[in-house]
Every structure is written in C-alpha cells, then in structure tokens.
Amino acid sequence: MNILFVSSEVEDLAKTGGLADVAKALPVSFKKVGHDVRIVTPLYRVSANVENARTVLQDVELHAGDLTYTYNVKQVELHGVIVYLVDYPTYFDRKGIYSDGYEAYDDNGERYAFFSMAALHLAQLLEFNTDVIHCNDWHTGLIPFYLHKHWSNNPFLTNAKTVLSVHNGAFQGQFHIDSVPFLAKSGINHEDVNHGYVNYLKMGVRYASKIVAVSPSYAQELQTDLGSHHMGDYFRARSQDMVGIINGCDYSQWDPETDPFIPSNYSVENMNGKAFCKASLQQMSHLPVDGDIPLIGMVCRITDQKGFGYLIPIIENILHHNVQFVMIGTGDPHLVGQIQAISDKYRNKFYFMHDFSLSFSHLITAGSDFFMMPSLFEPCGLNQMYSLAYGTLPIVRAVGGLKDTVIDLEADPANANGFVFNRPDSEELLNCVRKALLFYHEYKQTFEFIRTRAMQSRFNWHDSAMEYEALYQKLVN
Numbered sequence: 001m002n003i004l005f006v007s008s009e010v011e012d013l014a015k016t017g018g019l020a021d022v023a024k025a026l027p028v029s030f031k032k033v034g035h036d037v038r039i040v041t042p043l044y045r046v047s048a049n050v051e052n053a054r055t056v057l058q059d060v061e062l063h064a065g066d067l068t069y070t071y072n073v074k075q076v077e078l079h080g081v082i083v084y085l086v087d088y089p090t091y092f093d094r095k096g097i098y099s100d101g102y103e104a105y106d107d108n109g110e111r112y113a114f115f116s117m118a119a120l121h122l123a124q125l126l127e128f129n130t131d132v133i134h135c136n137d138w139h140t141g142l143i144p145f146y147l148h149k150h151w152s153n154n155p156f157l158t159n160a161k162t163v164l165s166v167h168n169g170a171f172q173g174q175f176h177i178d179s180v181p182f183l184a185k186s187g188i189n190h191e192d193v194n195h196g197y198v199n200y201l202k203m204g205v206r207y208a209s210k211i212v213a214v215s216p217s218y219a220q221e222l223q224t225d226l227g228s229h230h231m232g233d234y235f236r237a238r239s240q241d242m243v244g245i246i247n248g249c250d251y252s253q254w255d256p257e258t259d260p261f262i263p264s265n266y267s268v269e270n271m272n273g274k275a276f277c278k279a280s281l282q283q284m285s286h287l288p289v290d291g292d293i294p295l296i297g298m299v300c301r302i303t304d305q306k307g308f309g310y311l312i313p314i315i316e317n318i319l320h321h322n323v324q325f326v327m328i329g330t331g332d333p334h335l336v337g338q339i340q341a342i343s344d345k346y347r348n349k350f351y352f353m354h355d356f357s358l359s360f361s362h363l364i365t366a367g368s369d370f371f372m373m374p375s376l377f378e379p380c381g382l383n384q385m386y387s388l389a390y391g392t393l394p395i396v397r398a399v400g401g402l403k404d405t406v407i408d409l410e411a412d413p414a415n416a417n418g419f420v421f422n423r424p425d426s427e428e429l430l431n432c433v434r435k436a437l438l439f440y441h442e443y444k445q446t447f448e449f450i451r452t453r454a455m456q457s458r459f460n461w462h463d464s465a466m467e468y469e470a471l472y473q474k475l476v477n
C-alpha cells in the first residue's frame, strides 16, 4: 500500500513528546513489511539531522482562499523511509515547535492548516498514488475535511482513505475561524463552527474514514463523558469506525543490553550492569551512592495530565521514607516551580532536572528501581513500556494504555509486572508507593522475579503495525 504518514513531530528530527516516537517507529515498521510509506512533517528551525536534506520541490504555489503560499519540499531518509519536509520559514523557522517557551504561537491554527493542505498538495505534485493518509492528532485534523471537500478528484488522491490516530485528545486545536485567513472560504459547514471556533481534532473525528485511539482502553474512555475531553458525543457518533491499537516499544532504541546512553549494559541473564547504572544515576543526581536505597525515577512532560495535581502534595510524604527520587521534565512553569522548591529542600533525596535530555532519560530508566507514572489520563504511554524493558517497575494509575500494559502485584501476582492504583488521588497513590517500597525491602526474591518478568514483557511495533495494516486493508478494499 502507498501510505502518507503526516505528523507534526518525528523522532530524530523534532520532538516534544510521545507522538514523535510513534511517527518514526510505525512508518519504519510499515516499511519493513513492504509498504511504500512516506512521512510528511514540517521543516522547523529546531529540526535535527536535516543538514543534507535534498530539495525535491522548489517554489511551488499553493492557493488557499485569497492567499498564495510559495514553499519548498525537502527530503531526508529515516531508516529507509522517505521523509518530506515542508519548508515554509514564515511558519516553521522559529525558536520552538508549538511555542517559544510557554505561550503557544497565536498563529498555530494557520500554521497547521497550511501544513495539512501542503501534505495533500505534495502528494499530488510528487505523483504519490495514495491509498491511505495517516493523520496524527489535531495538527493534521483538517486533512480528512480538505480531502473530502477539495482534493478528492485529484488523480493521485481519488482512492485515498484517511485514518486519524488520537495520541492525545486533550489537545484539540481550537481556533477562531477569522484567525485562519482561508478557513472561512474553505466550504466549512456551519455545524463545524461553534461560536466562531473550529476544533481541528473534532474535524478529524468527523471526517476521517477511521479513527484509532492509541490503546484499547483509551478507545473506550474516549466514548465516555469522563474520559472524552468533552468530545464524547463526537466519538460516540463514530463508534463503528473507531478502534484502539496499542503503541509498541521501539526495542532498537530501548534495550538495556545495547543502549549506548547508559554506562553499563545489562540483560535478564546478567543484571550487574543495572546496579552500576543506579550508582551512576545517583552520582549524576548528587545523591548518596547506595544500592540499598530504593530509587524512584520519572520522565515526562510536566503537565496536569501526568498526575502532578495529586503527586506534588505527597512528594514530601514519600521522601520521609528511606527513598530517593529523580525526575526530569519540562512544561507548566507553575508545576515546575513547586517541584523545584521540593527538590531544593530535599537535596540529598530528590533531584529534579528541568531539561529535555534523551541521554538522562535513558539513565533514569535504567538506573531506577521504580518508574513513577500516576497519570490522570494516558492515551497509551510509552515510558512505562521503556521502564518495563529495563526492569524498572512502573507505579501507574489504571487508566488508558497504562491499564493495558501494567499488571498489579496484588491484583494478579501470577502475571504482575508493576504496581497499579485506581482513583486519581494522593492517598491512593501514596499507599501504592508504600506498598512498592515495602515489597522492595521485605520481599527481595519476589522483587527480582517480578523484575525479570517485567523485562520479558513485549510490546512489539510489528504487532501494532499489523493491526493498522488490517484496518487499512479494510478501507482500501
């Protein structure tokens, strides 16, 4: 099949979170099984590995309403997959991807509306006979609508079907119709405009041929009032066309036996390296180097989604135990300030790195005993899969993809690979952490056993890609 995979971020090029991981791993898996897959993504100022990009379209003109965009398309390869970079400096040659720091760019509506059109435009210009356009999150939510309204007669797109993956339904991209110059003239239906606003994710949900949530539990949650980010009616209306497909874990990047970022490699057969990683993590975090003190790690965007609302109030309670805590993340300045204050107060127990660092995220994953992921909601979650592979037992809330990948020790000892709590509140989380710590100290042998099982859990991208392939096949037939 000919698949156009459109994403606002791609691992190795530009990344703010888990969308990037998926936008690299899934196309690479499609390529491995013989599909012709092409990624389309913006060329940002911050994009890496694009020095040798080759120009494949120069000064092409895209007409949108009264506007004419003149832009270029460049090309690089990522593990054999062709990546088209939409080069339009006015929108993408900026300090950040979605924002300069904390405030979203106020023309994001325009930026990603243009990007979505450009993806269709370049398929036509490059004569890519498209079977499936795979859209990801709100940034590409307008593609199904544009295809349906303006491009369906195009010879290279006549048979194209659209799939929208929802990686994070909380981000919807809502913009006033007058703030996007050509949107009002795009033939948009009045029921798609709410008090003057267009919701890009909702547009995707309404017009895509199929909708995929990134885990089976999230697919269910999106159809409830509580878990749908206020879009329950729209998801329920498409329930026949909606499925959950769990993300995979890219073991070529996240394998303790081969990981180049960690100071000592290890595997189920030889765990010595893990103790070395722990010592190194403690050292780099300016914490006492002591293999017996349980160490909790955390890597994430600092947002309410990740459960900070009920984690922050009990961090000090956790630190009253004989424990160490290392966290890396960037995000909401208010939450960052609170976390920083706690870390200043407990310097010999809690280390917070306010940064985005791939190497330190690998070291935390390898060197910790437990991985903290108490999310309020979690469409799939990748870090719990990474930590399982490294024998770092996840402490998670039973929600979304966390529910589908982590099995609680008390609830199901025969299959357990971590610790799970239910209600999103501080008390339940604290109890869960206490159970984990008790288990670490009192049941050493079982701990080792569960750790081995965790390391043997497998979430292969190939399996997820096969589920997507079956879905595409249904559409194409």
Ligand SMILES: Nc1ncnc2c1ncn2[C@@H]1O[C@H](COP(=O)(O)OP(=O)(O)O[C@H]2O[C@H](CO)[C@@H](O)[C@H](O)[C@H]2O)[C@@H](O)[C@H]1O
Binding pocket: 016, 017, 018, 019, 021, 022, 167, 168, 214, 247, 299, 300, 301, 328, 329, 330, 355, 356, 357, 358, 361, 378, 379, 380, 381, 382, 383, 384, 401
């Ligand atoms: N400070 C930092 N330094 C280094 N690396 C950092 C970092 N902060 C985050 N990361 C990395 O960013 C990625 C985060 O992935 P997640 O899937 O856990 O969350 P995210 O909420 O961004 O993704 C959304 O999309 C994905 C993909 O579908 C879903 O799994 C998820 O549930 C959904 O919320 C991981 O690779 C993580 O290591």
